[in-house]
Amino acid sequence: MNRGWRPAEIAEAIDLPPGLAERWTARGYYGSVSHNVKAVYQRYLSAGTTATPAISIRCRRRRAAAKFVEYMGGAAAVIARAETDFAKGEYRWVAQVMKEVVYAEPTNIEARALCADALEQMGYQAEFGDLAQRLPLRRAGAAPRRASSCRRASTSAPTPWPACPATSSST
Numbered sequence: 349m350n351r352g353w354r355p356a357e358i359a360e361a362i363d364l365p366p367g368l369a370e371r372w373t374a375r376g377y378y379g380s381v382s383h384n385v386k387a388v389y390q391r392y393l394s395a396g397t398t399a400t401p402a403i404s405i406r407c408r409r410r411r412a413a414a415k416f417v418e419y420m421g422g423a424a425a426v427i428a429r430a431e432t433d434f435a436k437g438e439y440r441w442v443a444q445v446m447k448e449v450v451y452a453e454p455t456n457i458e459a460r461a462l463c464a465d466a467l468e469q470m471g472y473q474a475e476f477g478d479l480a481q482r483l484p485l486r487r488a489g490a491a492p493r494r495a496s497s498c499r500r501a502s503t504s505a506p507t508p509w510p511a512c513p514a515t516s517s518s519t
Contacts, residue, residue, distance in 0.1 A: 359385040380474045413451030423449050427458050434466060439473070442466035 353361070359382035368374040407415070420426045426449050430442045446463035449456055 355386045355389040356382075358389060359383070410451050413448045416448045417452040420445075420448075423453055423456055423459060427462060430462055430466075434462065434469075437469075439466040439469045443470065 362381065362385050363369065364374060364381055417423055417426055420429075426445055430445050433445075434442045443463055443466040446459050446466065449459035450463055453459065
């Protein structure tokens, strides 16, 4: 904070001491250490504002996302670049950029699938750390979750949720 760092920058700089990092009970079960550091900052040190006017008076989410995607050359161009970044292991960036495409074009199955794959890989990294780099990725040679499988899943009729016994009228 004294260096002018924001919560995300502080969170990236903090690691658990070796004694705690090696203990299973101290792992980031409900999120990574970086998530927990941001939560501490938000709870104890933040007044709920960034003090940046451009952030405080943002455009509506969908409108801003559509403009971002337009500035980046359209959804197809963004997805093509994100595919390249995914192959390089830049999952956080891919998820962030695909989020904009999904907000701009909610029915874009390619963007949704690529975002889901990136988030899945981030989950592996959060859970398994360095071991995640040695695990086979679903996209590396295997059939990834792409538009064809998503379309197939989305065309099937949704399964209704079972009735909750507490709210059932049969009692």
